[in-house]
Amino acid sequence: MIKHSSTQRRLLRVRKKLQVNLGLPRLSVFRSNQHLWAQVIDDKHGKTLASANTKTLKDAKGTKSEKAYLLGKEIAKIALSLNIKRVRFDRGLSQYHGRVQKLAEGARSEGLTF
Numbered sequence: 001m002i003k004h005s006s007t008q009r010r011l012l013r014v015r016k017k018l019q020v021n022l023g024l025p026r027l028s029v030f031r032s033n034q035h036l037w038a039q040v041i042d043d044k045h046g047k048t049l050a051s052a053n054t055k056t057l058k059d060a061k062g063t064k065s066e067k068a069y070l071l072g073k074e075i076a077k078i079a080l081s082l083n084i085k086r087v088r089f090d091r092g093l094s095q096y097h098g099r100v101q102k103l104a105e106g107a108r109s110e111g112l113t114f
Contacts, residue, residue: 007093010093011092011093014090014091014092014093015090018088018090022043022044023044024086024087024088025040025041025042025043025049025079025084025087025088026040026041026043026087026088026089026090027039027040027041027075027079027087027088027089027090027107027112027114028040028041028090028092029089029090029091029092029094029100029103030092031092031094031099031100034054034064035053035054035055036053036054036064036067036068036071036099036100036103037051037052037053037054038051038052038053038071038072038075038103039051040075040078040079040082040084040087049079049082049084050075050078050079050082050084051075052071052074052075052078053071054067054068054070054071057070057071057074064099065098065099065102066102068099068100068102068103068106069102069103069105069106070106071103071106072102072103072104072105072106072107072108072109072110073106073107073109073110075103075107075112076106076107076108076109076110076111076112077110079112080110080111080112084112085111085112085113086112086113086114087112087113087114088114089104089114
């Protein structure tokens with residue numbers, strides 16, 4: 001039996017819950033101290049369909065949480081332009097709190113459903 005670290009166990013636990021709806025693309029979120037990255041990934045074919053981050057957002061002024069909300073709106077606009085209306089939300093190692101929650105709220109406000 002392989003002994004995993006606590007971060008690996010947490011990531012495996014989150015990903016195991018996402019395995020239920022394999023037909024849907026996955027909205028994956030990575031959070032660093034300064035920025036957020038969001039990708040819409042098709043796991044069936046192993047391809048990234050859409051991506052955005054707070055580094056390249058235009059008109060990104062305000063706090064990190066406000067930028068996360070704008071990022072959610074941006075990734076939802078890109079996904080909806082590709083006819084992706086439903087996704088699975090993959091928060092990765094981060095808790096559903098703060099900036100990750102704001103990103104999800106921004107995506108939902110544009111019409112993306114989880």
